[in-house]
Amino acid sequence: MARTLYExxxxxxxxxxxxxxxxxxxxxxxxxxxxxxxxxxxxxxLNSRQVRRPDRTLATADHNVPTDPISTPVTDPISRRQLxxxxxxxxxxxxxxxxxxxxxxxxxxxxxxxLGVTQPxxxxxxxxxxxxxxxxxxxxxxxxxxxxVEHVLATQTLPQQKAKTMAVTVNGQTPVGVTAKDIxxxxxxxxxxxxxxxxxxxYRGDAIKQLSMEGRMTVCxxxxxxxxxxxxxxxxxxxxxxxxxxxxxxxxxxxxQRANRWRGYVSDDDATFDAELVIDASALVPxxxxxxxxxxxxxxxxxxxxPDELDDPDQRDAMLRSLAYMDLTPGTPMREIPVDVVFLGxxxxxxxxxxxAGAQIAEGHHVAPNVRALVxxxxxxxxxxxxxxxxxxxxxxxxxxxxxxxxxxxxxMNPDQLKAGQRSASTSNRNFEGRQGRGGRTHLVSPVVAVAxxxxxxxxxxxxxxx
Amino acid sequence: MKxxxxxxxxxxxxxxxxxxxxxxxxxxxxxxVERTGFGRGLFSEWRDDPGFVxxxxxxxxxxxxxxxxxxxxxxxxxxxVWALMDxxxxxxxxxxxxxxxxxxxxxxxxxxxxxxxxxxEQLTEMIKQEPTRLIVVDVEHLRVEVPETGWQRxxxxxxxxxxxxxxxxxxIGLTMRREKSITTYExxxxxxxxxxxxxxxxxxx
Numbered sequence: 001m002a003r004t005l006y007e008x009x010x011x012x013x014x015x016x017x018x019x020x021x022x023x024x025x026x027x028x029x030x031x032x033x034x035x036x037x038x039x040x041x042x043x044x045x046l047n048s049r050q051v052r053r054p055d056r057t058l059a060t061a062d063h064n065v066p067t068d069p070i071s072t073p074v075t076d077p078i079s080r081r082q083l084x085x086x087x088x089x090x091x092x093x094x095x096x097x098x099x100x101x102x103x104x105x106x107x108x109x110x111x112x113x114x115l116g117v118t119q120p121x122x123x124x125x126x127x128x129x130x131x132x133x134x135x136x137x138x139x140x141x142x143x144x145x146x147x148x149v150e151h152v153l154a155t156q157t158l159p160q161q162k163a164k165t166m167a168v169t170v171n172g173q174t175p176v177g178v179t180a181k182d183i184x185x186x187x188x189x190x191x192x193x194x195x196x197x198x199x200x201x202x203y204r205g206d207a208i209k210q211l212s213m214e215g216r217m218t219v220c221x222x223x224x225x226x227x228x229x230x231x232x233x234x235x236x237x238x239x240x241x242x243x244x245x246x247x248x249x250x251x252x253x254x255x256x257q258r259a260n261r262w263r264g265y266v267s268d269d270d271a272t273f274d275a276e277l278v279i280d281a282s283a284l285v286p287x288x289x290x291x292x293x294x295x296x297x298x299x300x301x302x303x304x305x306x307p308d309e310l311d312d313p314d315q316r317d318a319m320l321r322s323l324a325y326m327d328l329t330p331g332t333p334m335r336e337i338p339v340d341v342v343f344l345g346x347x348x349x350x351x352x353x354x355x356x357a358g359a360q361i362a363e364g365h366h367v368a369p370n371v372r373a374l375v376x377x378x379x380x381x382x383x384x385x386x387x388x389x390x391x392x393x394x395x396x397x398x399x400x401x402x403x404x405x406x407x408x409x410x411x412x413m414n415p416d417q418l419k420a421g422q423r424s425a426s427t428s429n430r431n432f433e434g435r436q437g438r439g440g441r442t443h444l445v446s447p448v449v450a451v452a453x454x455x456x457x458x459x460x461x462x463x464x465x466x467x
Numbered sequence: 468m469k470x471x472x473x474x475x476x477x478x479x480x481x482x483x484x485x486x487x488x489x490x491x492x493x494x495x496x497x498x499x500v501e502r503t504g505f506g507r508g509l510f511s512e513w514r515d516d517p518g519f520v521x522x523x524x525x526x527x528x529x530x531x532x533x534x535x536x537x538x539x540x541x542x543x544x545x546x547x548v549w550a551l552m553d554x555x556x557x558x559x560x561x562x563x564x565x566x567x568x569x570x571x572x573x574x575x576x577x578x579x580x581x582x583x584x585x586x587x588e589q590l591t592e593m594i595k596q597e598p599t600r601l602i603v604v605d606v607e608h609l610r611v612e613v614p615e616t617g618w619q620r621x622x623x624x625x626x627x628x629x630x631x632x633x634x635x636x637x638x639i640g641l642t643m644r645r646e647k648s649i650t651t652y653e654x655x656x657x658x659x660x661x662x663x664x665x666x667x668x669x670x671x672x
Contacts, residue, residue, distance in 0.1 A: 016648040022627050024645060028658035038500040055660040064498065078498035085500050096665050104669060122658055129543040129567060145545030145571035147638065155642045157649055193485060194537045197566055227540065229566060247671040248664050293485055318484060413494045432489040432541060434512055
């Protein structure tokens with residue numbers, strides 16, 4: 001019987017399927033970070049349980065770490081406690097961990113793929129909603145809460161309800177200047193924050209196939225913003241080529257044999273999906289969010305929307321509240337809105353291609369007066385590679401800050417935060433009220449729009465930056 | 468986990484939709500290493516406004532939160548559930564919920580009741596009219612009632628969630644009944660582990 005990729009991944013990982021109970025799925029890889037794990041490890045200790053498979057568990061410090069030079073102490077006592085707890089717990093339970101300063105440390109959804117530890121055909125979980133990122137490799141990857149983290153640590157399994165499948169087909173070619181980030185913003189806008197609920201999305205079509213692995217990761221990363229359980233991209237040669245030579249995969253003949261198995265992680269030609277969303281890539285443009293949830297998207301060439309456009313009174317109220325929080329007036333062209341802070345980073349966009357694209361725009365120009373712009377590479381490996389390519393110097397010369405790896409300004413948990421009332425152009429994934437700092441106003445953008453906006457001091461596309 | 472069969476309490480009408488988990492418990496609260504004390508962080512940004520519903524004296528001591536659609540969207544933070552329960556809520560009634568939030572709630576014993584929007588609006592009106600009205604959430608019979616007015620609606624719960632609530636069952640204990648199946652699966656699994664990739668210091672070999 002024809003199966004979608006999701007169904008193949010599901011079927012391969014069923015441990016037990018008892019009558020009247022949820023299916024028990026095996027978890028091939030459990031990624032851990034310092035925020036959602038302390039109470040899980042505490043729970044193990046309280047119940048005298050061990051980690052069942054330390055060899056399937058990998059930890060990194062990312063959410064709380066300051067992005068200041070490594071020698072700078074962690075001043076927040078609670079952050080310090082969480083970072084210490086991660087190291088102590090990993091030591092006690094025998095888990096490989098990358099603490100702040102370690103050469104393999106970085107944002108959890110950046111390090112897995114770059115180390116070649118994230119591979120096709122796996123089930124991958126982490127106590128973080130952007131775990132969907134790893135689905136770019138044809139793996140079933142999703143976020144879990146702390147109790148589930150404890151459950152996976154203890155049993156290496158997770159009870160799961162099977163989701164429905166939705167094909168998100170992006171046909172045609174994206175115009176020049178339209179990036180993976182713009183594709184996923186368009187998808188989230190189309191589906192709405194609840195439109196993917198109950199579904200695992202499979203991203204298909206020419207525009208998706210043409211994306212690099214990093215582009216696919218950007219798209220899969222924001223699956224959760226549409227309410228979906230997970231996002232997937234089928235395996236192809238782009239996937240195999242990315243993984244070849246990485247630390248976590250074998251070499252030579254053994255690699256090629258494994259790659260052959262990976263190539264099977266695609267949906268069958270005659271498989272059917274429960275739902276489909278079709279998008280014409282040629283109609284896409286650079287986007288940004290205007291409001292307080294990731295589905296509130298507008299073309300950068302457009303204007304702040306008006307509640308008058310909406311029929312539903314609840315939706316109108318919600319829009320009014322968002323506009324008030326964001327201090328925006330309907331009808332204002334987005335290009336006339338000044339920015340205070342620009343953040344190039346996060347698990348959505350902080351990989352080497354994002355930095356290259358940003359540096360290309362920044363080169364020879366300077367950040368506008370009164371704008372703070374920071375670049376936070378997603379991991380030490382990304383940072384090192386960027387420095388080998390001279391990208392750091394390009395950014396520094398242009399007046400950007402070049403910082404140490406971590407989740408940084410994506411969420412207000414470490415020192416990188418917006419002050420109340422500040423407006424940001426951010427390459428991250430969430431623009432909820434206060435997400436980047438209390439009273440902060442977040443607009444989600446692609447890396448090239450972020451850099452162009454930093455240079456011009458207002459929302460802008462790269463073509464507006466003089467040659 | 469405490470067993471739950473029938474909940475009885477007053478309601479709080481949170482008339483907002485798309486309440487994301489960053490609002491339920493802001494990020495800086497995620498820095499705690501203990502499981503307790505999160506109640507003070509519940510809706511902490513909104514509670515700064517004296518007009519916010521949780522600051523309304525009429526609703527103090529209420530144990531059932533009634534909210535708009537897509538309650539609990541956003542981040543996977545289970546802390547959102549701990550905050551609600553630590554504050555004193557035993558159930559949340561709304562037209563729809565964020566997927567991960569609903570899942571997290573079921574692990575902790577916070578009862579999630581999904582009712583059609585129109586019904587939630589009726590319930591909201593009833594509480595606003597008379598804040599002292601009791602709401603009864605019956606997990607056994609899957610019914611919500613406001614005895615004073617005779618208003619009654621049925622709801623659905625995933626069978627396993629209902630069993631867990633009624634029995635106070637912990638997830639790990641339930642799974643370990645199937646340990647043999649896990650071991651059998653591991654013997655035949657193709658998926659590579661991390662063995663041999665890193666040395667004791669976490670450096671690539």
